[in-house]
Amino acid sequence: MSKLYEISERYKNIQVLLDNPELPDGEIKKALDNIGEEFDLKVENVAKIISSMDSDTEGIEKEIRRLQEREKIMKNRIKGLKNYIYEQMQVTGKKKIKGVLFTLAIQKNAPSVNILDENAIPEKYRVPQPFKLDKKAILTDLKQDI
Template identity: 55%
Template sequence: MVAKLYEISERYKNLDELLDNPDLENVKEDIEKSLNKIDEEFDVKAENIAKVIKSKEVDSKGLDEEIKRLQARKKAVEHQIDSLKDYLFEHMRMLKKQKIKGSLFTLSIRKNVPAVNITDEETIPEKYRIPQPDKLDKVAILENLKKGIEIDGAEIKQTMSLSIR
């Protein structure tokens, strides 16, 4: 049975703690050999996990490409739907047909719900405007913090992550 990464880590940690025990001076060499063996096992397991990660990244990229392809296909189908509706609408209007009752569908020309059409946004009175919340410019804040400029309420945060190349 192949050990899990957390099990390998736990064994390594336990053996490492044993090295600090002064009562075990005569077995330190055996403990160090075991640590080396566990360390190698950990490295192999970690590399295998990295292989799985890379495989999943390839899968994810493929899914992104498939999503783009399907979105383009959806847009084309929606355009075809709109074109067919416009075609049918124009010809029904031309023939002054308000309603067609078929065996599967009933087609009719109707008025849509009234909507606002803004012809000149600048002339609209202030009472019809909705204020938007302001947004912080984090790029400018970071640039200034890097230059040594102190900004109340902001600091540079440096995190660490795993890199697989």
């Protein structure tokens, strides 16, 4: 069976032959019919491949969601276990535990600021920012002009 691009090339060749007045009409129609059936079959087979690949991508998307949920569960368990270790070290008063593979320590982290209302912050703490283009608005306007 020929490749789809080869069949398309044959169609182009027949179109060139159509300009030849010496070629009988019966021969051209016969060639066109043969190519047409082969072309239709090939296109249908390509559509089957597309359908199969589409099903595969749906399965992959489901698997990605399943793995993302599993990742979320694992991260929450890790966080819970870290909190458990921290709480138990606090209760026992231990600041550092040196093991064979791991050394665990409670340490002071730099303080952080959590802003609830940016409008309540005085002007002296504001840093000017460079402007930023609104590309979505530009795209919307361009689409309206078309």
